[in-house]
Amino acid sequence: MAKSLNNNLKKAKAGKNDEFYTELTDIEKELRHYKGHFKDKVVFCNCDDPRISNFFHYFSYNFENLGLKKLITTCYKNQNSDLFSEHKSEKAIYLEYTGDKNGDRVPNPEEIGIINLNGDGDFRSSESIELLKQSDIVVTNPPFSLFREYVAQLVEYDKKFLIIGNQNNLTYKEIFNLVKDNKIWTGVDNGGTKWFKVPDHYEIQTETRIKTENGQKYFSMGSIYWFTNLDNRKRHEDIILYKNYYGNESEYPNFDNYNAINVNKVADIPIDYEGVMGVPITFIDKYNPEQFEIISSNDVRINENIPTKEHGLIKDKEGAINGKPTYVRVLIKNKRI
DSSP states (O other): OHHHHHHHHHHHHHTTOOOOEEOHHHHHHHHTTOGGGOTTOEEEETTOOTTTOHHHHHHHHTHHHHTOSEEEEEOOOOOOSOOSSSOOOSSOEEEEEOOOSSSSOSOOGGGEEEEEOSSOOOTTSHHHHHHHHHOSEEEEOOOGGGHHHHHHHHHHTTOEEEEEEEGGGGGSHHHHHHHHTTSOEEOSOOOSOOEEEOOTTOOOSOGGGEEEETTEEEEEOSSEEEEESSOOGGGGOOOOOOBOSTTOGGGSOBOSSBSOEEOSSGGGOBSSOOSOEEEEGGGGGGOOTTTEEEEOGGGGBSSTTSOOOTTOOBOGGGSEETTEEOOOEEEEEETTO
16 A cells, blocks of 8 residues: 555656645644744745635634734646636736735635736746745645755745645655754644545546545545644654663664664664664654754764765665665664663
């Protein structure tokens, strides 16, 4: 199943099938952890058709509760004639909302500024970048096929953000190094199944990840994470450790090419080991930088003949134990020992 799902994601990237529309319930569950970050801020949703986006819906209907200064929403002009929304436009547009004007605390159409864009609304366009410069926090579901480029732009312009991506993005060298340097981390609500609206023309091979409700097609991609540089409570919670390394050394074999032991599950991280440990990539979703330090695999090679890795992870053939390759591992050290 995991292999089939991964193949579907690769096909989505190859075909630029990036029209995944986030459900309002998923947005509400995550955004409730960040209310203090939004007061007097300009929020930019730069990958959202504002006519159907639940991100626009959430921020416009919660504008006063959050104390926002302004909401800006743009989307890429879709050239397809079979959009699953009937709200078609010949031009790319962006919307500006500065709050309730008539006292009903509802974002009425006459209170929303609709402006035509000269270009196609791509987040990389000069028009979108000018809007990005005006914003304080970016919140959206960016194109999965362009995730690295999208995050690089946010970092370049020093923006706060809360965005959605796939767990596998953590293994990209550009993303992992940001995680290691504490410039990006995961959000709070990364468990459970997340369903996304997709157009009718979107082709997915596995039926177990598709459902249709009231004529609308939905797709679940499994390991979907929130990525952010906004502080949250989970980031400061310790992982509870209860297992011991000493006396159970056989459960923690050494890597062939690195001075580190392997830990198969985050729950099995030993409480008494002061050396370097290779843990599953899911560790990052529980990572407290006050409890652990993430280090590069390049720093613990057994000799200089082991190739260095830009991503700094243990993976590929070099990440073997007794000659047998293992899954991707993040290297950590316990700061409390």
